[in-house]
Amino acid sequence: MEPSQCFVIVERKALLQASNLKAVDVCFKVFYILDISYPWQCSTTWEFFQKVAFGLEDAGGNSKTLSAVIAMRTTLKKSVEH
Structure with missing residues (x-):
């Protein structure tokens, strides 16, 4: 729908x-x-868009990337390489 x-x-x-x-x-x-700040309920999704889809890091570059976002980024890079 x-x-x-x-x-x-x-x-x-x-x-x-x-x-x-x-x-x-x-x-x-x-x-x-x-x-x-992203709402905690969907922060992983918004962080994925920020870091993977848009390629934007946090200001100052000192924020930790969530492990789920790192895993998804790695998986996507592997699928593009093959």
Whole structure:
């Protein structure tokens, strides 16, 4: 089932997005640009997007990468090499 509309909520304003992918992209960028901590319930997912999909490290480069993100990055690199 595909949703007919997708929104990102910022400052209590609903911003209509063209697709689910665009909504995830905008949502991630809002977290990152505004330097908002990821909610703990989905921090692994957002960290994956940040470090693997976008190739962005934490400011200062001193944050530990979650082991689940490291494992997924390694698996993806191996699958691309083969």
